[in-house]
Amino acid sequence: xxxxxxxxxxxxxxxxxxxxxxxxxxxxxxxxxxxxxxxxxxxxxxxxxxxxxxxxxxxxxxxxxxxxxxxxxxxxxxxxxxxxxxxxxxxxxxxxxxxxxxxxxxxxxxxxxxxxxxxxxxxxxxxxxxxxxxxxxxxxxxxxxxxxxxxxxxxxxxxxxxxxxxxxxxxxxxxxxxxxxxxxxxxxxxxxxxxxxxxxxxxxxxxxxxxxxxxxxxxxxxxxxxxxxxxxxxxxxxxxxxxxxxxxxxxxxxxxxxxxxxxxxxxxx
Amino acid sequence: xxxxxxxxxxxxxxxxxxxxxxxxxxxxxxxxxxxxxxxxxxxxxxxxxxxxxxxxxxxxxxxxxxxxxxxxxxxxxxxxxxxxxxxxxxxxxxxxxxxxxxxxxxxxxxxxxxxxxxxxxxxxxxxxxxxxxxxxxxxxxxxxxxxxxxxxxxxxxxxxxxxxxxxxxxxxxxxxxxxxxxxxxxxxxxxxxxxxxxxxxxxxxxxxxxxxxxxxxxxxxxxxxxxxxxxxxxxxxxxxxxxxxxxxxxxxxxxxxxxxxxxxxxxxxxxxxxxxxxxxxxxxxxxxxxxxxxxxxxxxxxxxxxxxxxxxxxxxxxxxxxxxxxxxxxxxxxxxxxxxxxxxxxxxxxxxxxxxxxxxxxxxxxxxxxxxxxxxxxxxxxxxxxxxxxxxxxxx
Numbered sequence: 001x002x003x004x005x006x007x008x009x010x011x012x013x014x015x016x017x018x019x020x021x022x023x024x025x026x027x028x029x030x031x032x033x034x035x036x037x038x039x040x041x042x043x044x045x046x047x048x049x050x051x052x053x054x055x056x057x058x059x060x061x062x063x064x065x066x067x068x069x070x071x072x073x074x075x076x077x078x079x080x081x082x083x084x085x086x087x088x089x090x091x092x093x094x095x096x097x098x099x100x101x102x103x104x105x106x107x108x109x110x111x112x113x114x115x116x117x118x119x120x121x122x123x124x125x126x127x128x129x130x131x132x133x134x135x136x137x138x139x140x141x142x143x144x145x146x147x148x149x150x151x152x153x154x155x156x157x158x159x160x161x162x163x164x165x166x167x168x169x170x171x172x173x174x175x176x177x178x179x180x181x182x183x184x185x186x187x188x189x190x191x192x193x194x195x196x197x198x199x200x201x202x203x204x205x206x207x208x209x210x211x212x213x214x215x216x217x218x219x220x221x222x223x224x225x226x227x228x229x230x231x232x233x234x235x236x237x238x239x240x241x242x243x244x245x246x247x248x249x250x251x252x253x254x255x256x257x258x259x260x261x262x263x264x265x266x267x268x269x
Numbered sequence: 270x271x272x273x274x275x276x277x278x279x280x281x282x283x284x285x286x287x288x289x290x291x292x293x294x295x296x297x298x299x300x301x302x303x304x305x306x307x308x309x310x311x312x313x314x315x316x317x318x319x320x321x322x323x324x325x326x327x328x329x330x331x332x333x334x335x336x337x338x339x340x341x342x343x344x345x346x347x348x349x350x351x352x353x354x355x356x357x358x359x360x361x362x363x364x365x366x367x368x369x370x371x372x373x374x375x376x377x378x379x380x381x382x383x384x385x386x387x388x389x390x391x392x393x394x395x396x397x398x399x400x401x402x403x404x405x406x407x408x409x410x411x412x413x414x415x416x417x418x419x420x421x422x423x424x425x426x427x428x429x430x431x432x433x434x435x436x437x438x439x440x441x442x443x444x445x446x447x448x449x450x451x452x453x454x455x456x457x458x459x460x461x462x463x464x465x466x467x468x469x470x471x472x473x474x475x476x477x478x479x480x481x482x483x484x485x486x487x488x489x490x491x492x493x494x495x496x497x498x499x500x501x502x503x504x505x506x507x508x509x510x511x512x513x514x515x516x517x518x519x520x521x522x523x524x525x526x527x528x529x530x531x532x533x534x535x536x537x538x539x540x541x542x543x544x545x546x547x548x549x550x551x552x553x554x555x556x557x558x559x560x561x562x563x564x565x566x567x568x569x570x571x572x573x574x575x576x577x578x579x580x581x582x583x584x585x586x587x588x589x590x591x592x593x594x595x596x597x598x599x600x601x602x603x604x605x606x607x608x609x610x611x612x613x614x615x616x617x618x619x620x621x622x623x624x625x626x627x628x629x630x631x632x633x634x635x636x637x638x639x640x641x642x643x644x645x646x647x648x649x650x651x652x653x654x655x656x657x658x659x660x661x662x663x664x665x
Contacts, residue, residue: 079293082293086301196304196305197297197301198336199298199301199336199338199349200350203294203349203350205297
């Protein structure tokens with residue numbers, strides 16, 4: 001595996017970017033193979049990955065080095081790659097192969113680990129989950145495949161030399177987790193405020209290198225990816241039921257009481 | 270030919286798919302400005318309009334600068350070097366929030382920075398443009414005077430030589446960002462005709478008074494500039510400026526942005542009316558279902574899309590280096606009037622609610638009253654078109 005070590009601490013950071021259907025639009029699975037119907041809605045960068053990009057850029061600003069975007073996805077994913085480059089990433093790797101269609105979370109982690117195996121990196125940053133599948137396991141699975149420390153749900157990242165310290169957000173506060181680079185870090189939205197792409201970077205984006213990889217290029221075993229070889233299966237699905245009509249409380253001097261009664265009835269209070 | 274019955278139903282927000290012809294880069298710029306406007310501007314703009322000011326203009330300028338919108342269509346000196354269409358899209362998305370905010374960007378980029386970029390010396394460009402592009406310095410543009418509006422050639426502001434210095438006397442009026450500016454590009458008559466000057470606003474004898482009591486463009490600072498014996502070194506003169514054509518060429522740039530901006534204001538009003546009509550129920554059903562409302566919405570969607578096409582066509586011409594200033598006059602004449610019609614219809618669909626700041630429609634409608642007169646009144650643009658098609662000037 002091509003992990004870069006040593007000193008000086010200019011960091012090669014790989015940020016994983018997934019294109020997902022816009023959460024503002026209606027999302028669908030296609031009826032023939034029960035996978036995501038990507039044509040049904042616009043693709044956007046998975047929201048948490050924007051925080052991952054921002055964190056990678058902040059770390060680059062602090063420590064120097066390079067930020068590489070790694071995306072696995074079909075042709076349309078180039079839109080998300082371009083946006084990541086417009087935010088300031090230096091270059092990108094796009095793993096795109098029909099054989100990857102329908103891969104589940106574990107297969108995705110495997111495929112990404114193979115692509116990363118060809119790259120030099122000190123740190124892999126990704127969003128802690130995607131807004132489409134919401135499995136939240138790719139970061140952990142990827143770290144296992146790479147045999148690297150995993151620092152998940154990071155709300156704060158500090159790096160000194162080869163030591164990385166992360167505040168891992170929990171229900172009760174946060175844990176402080178430490179490891180040595182190289183490592184895999186998944187971030188939550190509390191970590192930063194993603195920047196807007198600047199116009200200058202938008203216009204530079206198309207000149208930045210985007211390496212396109214097939215599964216053969218990335219030495220991904222075709223027998224281990226794709227819908228037919230998936231470790232999980234979508235057995236059935238149904239569209240979400242239409243939202244029930246809300247209750248309108250008309251204030252006739254007793255609006256407060258009615259709202260309080262409603263909350264009590266639903267056991268919210 | 271493909272079967273038109275199988276074509277996808279049009280998007281009510283872009284009925285003629287005008288944006289379908291944008292390049293990926295242009296779409297990225299549009300989406301970036303739209304996102305910025307929705308998060309940073311839209312939540313506060315009604316309060317700013319209500320207060321009649323922009324509370325923190327320096328912070329706003331900095332955020333515009335970080336975005337890269339100031340002078341984005343200019344090359345070098347910290348400017349992004351984007352296309353005319355990209356600049357137009359930025360104006361459209363900003364004015365969909367408020368004309369005053371687009372005015373802020375127009376004045377900085379198309380007027381003050383363009384004047385320095387076009388007519389300035391290398392030293393002047395390096396001294397001012399990078400910091401103006403970054404939003405660290407705010408610029409304004411002084412051409413109009415209390416008694417010289419449509420006829421700027423009648424200006425009374427004078428610049429006379431005194432040794433190697435210049436001394437400026439006069440008054441400029443309706444100057445956007447005048448009282449918050451660090452630098453003013455001031456136009457004055459000299460013995461060699463009208464010339465432009467770069468005037469630091471801390472120069473002795475320079476003062477700016479904010480215009481109060483405006484009922485339009487309230488989320489914008491408008492000022493009077495007073496030049497009382499302002500003494501400037503020789504290098505304050507913009508060496509490339511010569512004659513009235515110089516400031517008018519800057520105005521032509523700004524006007525181009527206004528064409529796009531008007532489309533944004535119109536679209537915002539139309540969208541608000543569509544939302545309101547769909548949810549407002551009278552006689553037991555949404556008012557969107559009434560024929561009179563549908564007629565209004567039909568008129569609006571036509572106006573919005575025709576204006577959008579006009580703006581895009583001007584942008585394509587401009588990027589090809591083939592946009593004549595009378596074509597920009599066409600755009601301002603047509604698109605601002607269209608936006609005014611849309612705003613008025615939108616306000617009527619909103620009924621009483623339409624007159625409040627809770628909804629954007631009357632705010633846009635009032636702003637458009639200014640947009641219709643500044644940078645060339647509707648009448649002047651009509652005469653410019655009349656001149657262009659007949660060859661006969663009706664006013665000069």
